[in-house]
Amino acid sequence: MKINIQKYFYGDFGVEDSAGINDLKSTTTKETAWPLWEIFIRSKQGLDHKHAGSLHAADAAMAIENARDVYTRRQEGVSLWVVESKHIHASNPDDAAAMYEPANDKVYRHPTFYDIPDEVGHM
Amino acid sequence: MQLHDLEKAFQDKIDNEIKIEPKDWMPDAYRKTNVRQISQHAHSEIVGMLPEGNWISRAPSLKRKAILIAKVQDEAGHGLYLYSAAETLGTGRDQMIDDLHSGKAKYSSIFNYPTLTWADMGAVGWLVDGAAILNQVMLCRTSYGPYARANVRICKEESFHQRQGFESLMVLSNGTAEQKAMCQDAIDRWWWPSLMMFGPKDSESTNNDQSMKWKIKRKTNDELRQQFIDMAVQQVKVLGMTLPDADLKWNEERGHYDFGEINWDEFWNVVKGNGQCNKQRLEARKNAHTEGAWVREAATAYANKKAAKQLRKVA
Numbered sequence: 001m002k003i004n005i006q007k008y009f010y011g012d013f014g015v016e017d018s019a020g021i022n023d024l025k026s027t028t029t030k031e032t033a034w035p036l037w038e039i040f041i042r043s044k045q046g047l048d049h050k051h052a053g054s055l056h057a058a059d060a061a062m063a064i065e066n067a068r069d070v071y072t073r074r075q076e077g078v079s080l081w082v083v084e085s086k087h088i089h090a091s092n093p094d095d096a097a098a099m100y101e102p103a104n105d106k107v108y109r110h111p112t113f114y115d116i117p118d119e120v121g122h123m
Numbered sequence: 124m125q126l127h128d129l130e131k132a133f134q135d136k137i138d139n140e141i142k143i144e145p146k147d148w149m150p151d152a153y154r155k156t157n158v159r160q161i162s163q164h165a166h167s168e169i170v171g172m173l174p175e176g177n178w179i180s181r182a183p184s185l186k187r188k189a190i191l192i193a194k195v196q197d198e199a200g201h202g203l204y205l206y207s208a209a210e211t212l213g214t215g216r217d218q219m220i221d222d223l224h225s226g227k228a229k230y231s232s233i234f235n236y237p238t239l240t241w242a243d244m245g246a247v248g249w250l251v252d253g254a255a256i257l258n259q260v261m262l263c264r265t266s267y268g269p270y271a272r273a274n275v276r277i278c279k280e281e282s283f284h285q286r287q288g289f290e291s292l293m294v295l296s297n298g299t300a301e302q303k304a305m306c307q308d309a310i311d312r313w314w315w316p317s318l319m320m321f322g323p324k325d326s327e328s329t330n331n332d333q334s335m336k337w338k339i340k341r342k343t344n345d346e347l348r349q350q351f352i353d354m355a356v357q358q359v360k361v362l363g364m365t366l367p368d369a370d371l372k373w374n375e376e377r378g379h380y381d382f383g384e385i386n387w388d389e390f391w392n393v394v395k396g397n398g399q400c401n402k403q404r405l406e407a408r409k410n411a412h413t414e415g416a417w418v419r420e421a422a423t424a425y426a427n428k429k430a431a432k433q434l435r436k437v438a
Binding site for chain 2: 003004005006007008033034036053054055056058059062069070071073074090092093
């Protein structure tokens with residue numbers, strides 16, 4: 001039996017045109033580059049918004065629309081926050097020791113530090 | 124702190140499995156390697172939409188069309204996660220796109236092969252996405268935090284890609300004689316290029332040692348490739364098809380399958396830009412970027428106009 005497989009070269013085959021690497025010019029300039037936005041998603045009612053990632057958009061409305069398409073395609077959320085990245089202020093990693101290490105030796109801030117007899121019940 | 128101390132503190136963190144975050148000190152070469160690797164990964168997702176986009180209009184049913192559209196949309200999303208991760212290292216999106224278009228930055232060579240029949244959509248899902256998943260699962264544990272997180276998100280979505288491909292091949296493998304032949308033909312054409320996706324042999328790879336030490340990579344090219352082959356040999360049996368390698372044989376001593384020699388001349392030839400579709404792919408990307416310029420400009424103009432209006436209202 002002769003089996004003939006139809007192969008579609010026309011849609012996906014092309015060496016006839018050169019890629020024209022030499023006439024490449026950048027079309028984006030600093031003026032048209034969209035600002036960066038950080039995306040926060042609430043996965044369901046009652047939970048916090050959590051950072052999911054970032055994207056570029058011309059304005060807040062577009063950032064929300066794009067975030068919908070990029071970060072919530074599989075029911076990941078019921079609410080979105082978008083914040084322009086430049087408005088986020090972060091602590092400096094170099095200060096991490098000074099900022100967070102003082103908490104290390106204060107175990108008395110945790111409930112498990114205290115021994116309470118069993119007969120007291122849940123406390 | 125002296126440079127030497129910084130480097131030691133950095134390596135200590137890596138050795139103790141503490142992730143590196145954007146604002147942490149890092150060696151220039153670590154930053155550069157990550158930018159190169161993450162942007163190359165991002166470009167691969169974006170260019171990877173092209174061979175599959177080719178079949179959206181010709182999918183054999185509405186169901187397959189909807190699946191294919193969802194998959195291609197996912198690839199766009201994956202590209203975006205990765206570009207965002209690379210941007211945290213201080214390289215702008217424009218710069219990365221320019222580097223792709225000028226040919227300075229690479230993308231996975233697999234996408235320079237044409238998708239000639241519908242069965243290719245199945246083979247790409249099963250083999251190409253399957254190979255990509257092994258790599259991405261490893262990268263969920265890479266040392267740079269934003270890159271690791273992007274891969275976690277990608278892996279959650281990617282497993283549907285491989286499963287739909289395999290399922291699609293299963294349908295063909297139970298079909299008419301022509302459909303079976305088409306299925307085998309697609310496997311025959313995609314098998315070797317898929318093995319090449321893992322990159323050069325460890326003995327020939329220049330980036331391996333440093334990337335392993337920095338835990339950017341956690342498995343070598345050869346380890347991942349072997350893992351992939353061992354899995355595929357079992358899976359192809361379910362399809363009732365064969366893999367196009369006469370040397371595939373179980374090696375009791377190694378506990379792995381031995382396989383034939385990869386055509387590395389072909390690999391390097393495609394990397395250097397002489398694959399069947401290199402020019403077409405790059406051209407498609409550049410056209411999309413150029414032809415979309417007015418949209419980007421219009422959106423900026425509109426945002427500026429709205430902001431100005433808002434300002435007047437407040438004043």
